[in-house]
Amino acid sequence: MNRSYLIKPFHSSMRLDRWLRNNIGKFPQSLIEKSLRKGKIKINKKKTISSYKLKAGDTVDFFNFVFKKNILLKKEKYIPTKKNLIENEQTIIENNENFIVINKKAGIASQGGTKSKKNIIDLFSNSKYFLDSKPYSVHRLDKDTSGVMIIAKNHNFARLLTTLFRLRKIHKTYLAICHGSFKNKKGELKDELIRYDNKKKIIETARSTYRVINDNGLFTLVELKPITGRKHQLRKQLLIIGNPIVGDDKYSLKNKINKNYKNLMLHAYKLKFFINNQKFFFEAELPSYFKEYLKKKRLII
Secondary structure, eight states, X not given: OOEEEEOOGGGTTOBHHHHHHHHTBOXXXXXXXXXXXXXXXEETTBOOOTTOBOOTTOEEEESSOOOOTTTBOOOOOXXXXXXXXXHXXXXXXXXXXXXXXXXXXXXXXXXXXXXXXXXHHHHHHTSGGGXXXXXXXXXXXXXXXXXXXXXXXXXXXXXHHHHHHHTTOSXXXXXXXXXXXXXXXXXXXXXXXXXXXXXXXXXXXXXXXXXXXXXXXXXXXXXXXXXXXXXXXHHXXXXXXXXXXXXXXSSOOXXXXXXXXXXXXXXXXXXXXXXXXXXXXXXXXXXXXHHHHHHHTTOOO
């Protein structure tokens, strides 16, 4: 079967093999390499290599290529209602030619997955802020975590921001309401966290600093700054020291579960970084339920 696809500006500079997997199908690298060698996949009808950097206006041409049903991309995108789209557009803190920054609401995933159809990336794909581009995920917040989140508008800036996150050049500050009192008013948490990739056990070092802002004896408002970026890092580390986050039904002590309260009291509060000596600083207002709980527990920020 023969097909041709036109490369749009927001895919410029992306590797050909990555573009194929993201937009056409979950092809194994061996199949891509073989198809390129045999001329079944070409750029502008000319042979090329898998690492070729795409340019706007290129055509990716398929010749006698069998598009097997089991490897074609069949991701079902989340289509938001007009009301939901407007509500989330109103959370935008910053909008420029390269990225937007939002105050993500709790209850929506950062990007689609097997368990989460409703997600930020698919939502903003339908937004007026991405009419001539597409949203790129450069970092994630847990579904139930609110706060500062960056979404890139082009591949080059997505790559730049992803690199800054990986090199720990983007500094994040969180606020959390935790059960109990902390032994020390400030310090560093360093743990060996375990996760599984299928059946493979992976151990990762996690580091975060913390500072107690207020404490009423039963609950503590704490400021957290993750140094590393492990999955559910802050939630796991706070459970390890015996101060799980209020509303966390996954990482909690049995006697600390508040079944009458569903909101996770974890908020990505601030985010800071530099690009070409220009400072970027963003702060996300606390959600109303977080403020109400602080007032109820007489915790002052």
